[in-house]
Amino acid sequence: MKALVLLSSLGVIALLAEIFSFKKLLYPIVLLGLVTAFVLNVFDWDTNHTFYKMMQYDNYAVAFTGVIIVIAFLWFIMAEGFFKEESNLTDHFALVLFALVGAVMMVSYNNMAMLFLGIEILSIPMYILAGSNKTDVASNESAFKYLIMGAFATGFLLFGIALIYGATGSFDLSEIANAVSSGTAARSIFSVGVLLMLIGMAFKVSAAPFHFWAPDVYQGAPTVITAFMSTIVKTAAFAAFLRLFSTTFMEVHGTWMNVVWVMAALTLLVGNITAVVQTSTKRMLAYSSVAHAGYMLLALLAGNDYSNSAILFYAAAYSIGSIATFCIVHIISNAKKSDGVDSFNGLAKTNPFLAVVMTIALLSLAGIPPTAGFFAKYYIFTSAFVAGNVGLVLIAIIASLIGVYYYFRLIIAMYFKESSSTEALPVESNHKLLLLFIAVLIILMGLFPDWVIKLL
Amino acid sequence: MITLLLIFFPLVAGLLLLFVKGPQVKTLALGAAILEFAIAVFALTQFHQDATTQFEWNYAWVQSLGITFHVGIDGISMLLVLLTTFLVPVIILTSFNTEHKNPSAFYSLILIMQMALVGVFVSMDGFLFYVFWELALIPIYFICLLWGGEDRARITFKFFVYTLAGSLFMLGGLIYLYLHTPGGHSFDIAALYSAGQSLDVVHQGYVFWAMFIAFAVKMPVFPFHTWQPDTYTTAPTQGTMMLSGIMLKMGTFGVIRWLLPLAPLGVEKYATLAIGLAVFGVVYASCIAIVQKDFKRLIAYSSIAHVGLIAAGILSMNTQGVQGAMMQMLSHGVNVVGLFFIVDLIQKRTNTRDIASLGGIRNVNPQFAVLFLIVLLGSVALPLTNGFVGEFLLLNGVYQFNPWMAGFAGLSVILGAVYMLRSYQSIMLGETNGITSSFAPLETSEKAVLIIICAAIIVFGVFPKPLTDIVSPAVDQLVAGLRIAVGK
Numbered sequence: 005m006k007a008l009v010l011l012s013s014l015g016v017i018a019l020l021a022e023i024f025s026f027k028k029l030l031y032p033i034v035l036l037g038l039v040t041a042f043v044l045n046v047f048d049w050d051t052n053h054t055f056y057k058m059m060q061y062d063n064y065a066v067a068f069t070g071v072i073i074v075i076a077f078l079w080f081i082m083a084e085g086f087f088k089e090e091s092n093l094t095d096h097f098a099l100v101l102f103a104l105v106g107a108v109m110m111v112s113y114n115n116m117a118m119l120f121l122g123i124e125i126l127s128i129p130m131y132i133l134a135g136s137n138k139t140d141v142a143s144n145e146s147a148f149k150y151l152i153m154g155a156f157a158t159g160f161l162l163f164g165i166a167l168i169y170g171a172t173g174s175f176d177l178s179e180i181a182n183a184v185s186s187g188t189a190a191r192s193i194f195s196v197g198v199l200l201m202l203i204g205m206a207f208k209v210s211a212a213p214f215h216f217w218a219p220d221v222y223q224g225a226p227t228v229i230t231a232f233m234s235t236i237v238k239t240a241a242f243a244a245f246l247r248l249f250s251t252t253f254m255e256v257h258g259t260w261m262n263v264v265w266v267m268a269a270l271t272l273l274v275g276n277i278t279a280v281v282q283t284s285t286k287r288m289l290a291y292s293s294v295a296h297a298g299y300m301l302l303a304l305l306a307g308n309d310y311s312n313s314a315i316l317f318y319a320a321a322y323s324i325g326s327i328a329t330f331c332i333v334h335i336i337s338n339a340k341k342s343d344g345v346d347s348f349n350g351l352a353k354t355n356p357f358l359a360v361v362m363t364i365a366l367l368s369l370a371g372i373p374p375t376a377g378f379f380a381k382y383y384i385f386t387s388a389f390v391a392g393n394v395g396l397v398l399i400a401i402i403a404s405l406i407g408v409y410y411y412f413r414l415i416i417a418m419y420f421k422e423s424s425s426t427e428a429l430p431v432e433s434n435h436k437l438l439l440l441f442i443a444v445l446i447i448l449m450g451l452f453p454d455w456v457i458k459l460l
Numbered sequence: 461m462i463t464l465l466l467i468f469f470p471l472v473a474g475l476l477l478l479f480v481k482g483p484q485v486k487t488l489a490l491g492a493a494i495l496e497f498a499i500a501v502f503a504l505t506q507f508h509q510d511a512t513t514q515f516e517w518n519y520a521w522v523q524s525l526g527i528t529f530h531v532g533i534d535g536i537s538m539l540l541v542l543l544t545t546f547l548v549p550v551i552i553l554t555s556f557n558t559e560h561k562n563p564s565a566f567y568s569l570i571l572i573m574q575m576a577l578v579g580v581f582v583s584m585d586g587f588l589f590y591v592f593w594e595l596a597l598i599p600i601y602f603i604c605l606l607w608g609g610e611d612r613a614r615i616t617f618k619f620f621v622y623t624l625a626g627s628l629f630m631l632g633g634l635i636y637l638y639l640h641t642p643g644g645h646s647f648d649i650a651a652l653y654s655a656g657q658s659l660d661v662v663h664q665g666y667v668f669w670a671m672f673i674a675f676a677v678k679m680p681v682f683p684f685h686t687w688q689p690d691t692y693t694t695a696p697t698q699g700t701m702m703l704s705g706i707m708l709k710m711g712t713f714g715v716i717r718w719l720l721p722l723a724p725l726g727v728e729k730y731a732t733l734a735i736g737l738a739v740f741g742v743v744y745a746s747c748i749a750i751v752q753k754d755f756k757r758l759i760a761y762s763s764i765a766h767v768g769l770i771a772a773g774i775l776s777m778n779t780q781g782v783q784g785a786m787m788q789m790l791s792h793g794v795n796v797v798g799l800f801f802i803v804d805l806i807q808k809r810t811n812t813r814d815i816a817s818l819g820g821i822r823n824v825n826p827q828f829a830v831l832f833l834i835v836l837l838g839s840v841a842l843p844l845t846n847g848f849v850g851e852f853l854l855l856n857g858v859y860q861f862n863p864w865m866a867g868f869a870g871l872s873v874i875l876g877a878v879y880m881l882r883s884y885q886s887i888m889l890g891e892t893n894g895i896t897s898s899f900a901p902l903e904t905s906e907k908a909v910l911i912i913i914c915a916a917i918i919v920f921g922v923f924p925k926p927l928t929d930i931v932s933p934a935v936d937q938l939v940a941g942l943r944i945a946v947g948k
Contacts, residue, residue: 367598372594372597372598372624373590373591373594373595374591374595378591378594382587382631382635383525385631385632385635386525386635386638386639389632389635389636389639390639397632398632401628401629401632404628405621405624405625405628408620408621408624409617409621412617412620416605416613416617419602419605419606420605420606420612420613452522453522454521454522454523454524457522457524457525458523458524
């Protein structure tokens, strides 16, 4: 709870910075604020307190909040350049911080109203940020597409919430669950509501067939914002998705299990196969991000003891890998003015450090030991196995093999292809530190996964 | 403790090597590899020759999931650790007259790969085994990608995807067994064994295929071999040696440790099919080897033939078969490294591997001709060379399973002699021509490698007993356990 308050006040402070002109200090203040928020969050561990039944700070919420704050901290270091442009500086800060507030709300809600508020507080800044490269047509297109698609998703979600309220007479998650299990809920209306909410959530996590917005939005938005969307937004959306479906809607799992099964299979295959034919790295990573949603759906579908920690670990592993890849794509596309796969050609010669970190991150995304991504996949597969979804695990295995194909395209380009210029690309020292840290973190999480999975 | 040292010393050495610049990299790498061999020999001196698992180290790794860092060495592991630690310095020595670009990365990758290989051979936990198994793939992928020959990106990628696909099936099989272990689940080898053996024959059959495909791809057994000739041919010489000399043994070792005791009924059920594939592969690969024009490719196919026989021996699940497989793994490892080195020597001096365009090297360099002949005789399994013991036992083992199959597999001995002797004749004998007339004498390091290999071929051909003594208690125990499990 304290972390949420702190993050909100940071957002307000960012707005005040314009008036009281301490814009230069804002960046360190925010970083410090994030560290403090993390510490405050740690103190919430095992307290399991509620806030007027609106928010529930159980360990699930605290763990996901922790992951989100850590990723946000890494993201801020990656995105330092985004906060250099004088004219929009405070807007950028405030928008990102409010988006974070939304993300934290989405992992700790205990009431449909809070879920809705969280999603909107997260989404509205994202619509603006996607278009923050105002002179770029693609960025504008991205923002509009995101807004319109997001509005649709919100519509479905609200409709779903309304029907569920109609069926059970409550917005409160535990009361809804009680109403369903005691049989006082109008079952058919409730089921329709659940399915509508499912569609809304599937939009937010970009699961097929509701993923069409993702590639265009990810490609058009500035790279740092894409990184934010594919890590923090995705993690928060999955946490919200899981919180709702693994507890409140578990009672009626018969109505949504089959739908999610098909959705997961489609997401895995569509995401991975479409990624293979992309020539732009950003677009490729967008499809890869869709594919990763598919793996997480496997754990969501399993709905067993493993699910929570599997999704927590997967989201964390996927997010830190993505931050590293997006950071490197950002560096390269800034220097070469292109984000094509061929812009990676010869990177191992010009910038061996970038190439090695990129390789580690890609191996992690592809799920090869001893990286975090491998353990994440292993854990997801185990959870699906336990639930008896062997067919889905087979599809996921095939999908991972396809995944290896496009991740390795980048590796082959870096080590095997010749680059046109032999000059090393300039890399800022904070990016170097960040990448080194992430590379070590990826390996450590792969070697000692217990630290994370013990949490839930 | 010594097991941990065996695993992590090459890793540390390999990582340190990354920071070394200049020509001393080779010497340092060689030094590290020799030190590792010394550690292995020390372990051997401390090793009790019985069937127990020794030098164990069991550390709770991912406690909540029952994953342990459990390593230990029994006779089977000991022999393969010795093979690995013996071959790596030899392989590094073979590169002394080759200039690789970026040598520190090259040798570092070789040492890191050695770590993963040793790890595979000493793992006593299914999850750990899988991690080392996959870990071995990354260094060799980069060795082949960065220092390989023509069209390497495509070929090494095919290799990577093939083996990864196989491995993922194995992971599926392991998770399946893991979920059948009692209580909070465990990946420990003993728990997996009892979980596997408690399954009925149908489910053991599933486990068999899931695991067998992974091992069959790695060895490779027909029809999973299509990646192998291209990869062996394209990889740099040292990469080929690592692949064929050691990495291939991961597959055969995997069958012995992680397939037979996990699904004995499954193995029994499908043995005829699997041995049939292996034996067919033996003859098929031998026939293809006969018509090869490229000497390196010929050896690649001969390797498929040899490993097919090893697989058949193991799957026949009797003492002779498994014991023979262990011996043949050793001798094949040594011989194939020797053969690939000879290919490298010839190619460096003549710029060709085309068998037909060579000839008469013996007239120019009789010393090389003798050493080549010894290696060759070892690989066609002449009595009193190291290849003989293993091949004899293997055929004996397959014979007990099915005489007809043994007869068919026995063709490989004849066919092997045909293609090896024919190529020797064509390369070394006959008239010296323009290409071979200037065949340069051997450098000291090259001579050293060949002499070490020839010595190993002869010594262990004449006195195989020290090696069989290490492994036979473990093999006997394994086979006895299997007998009980299949109820014979």
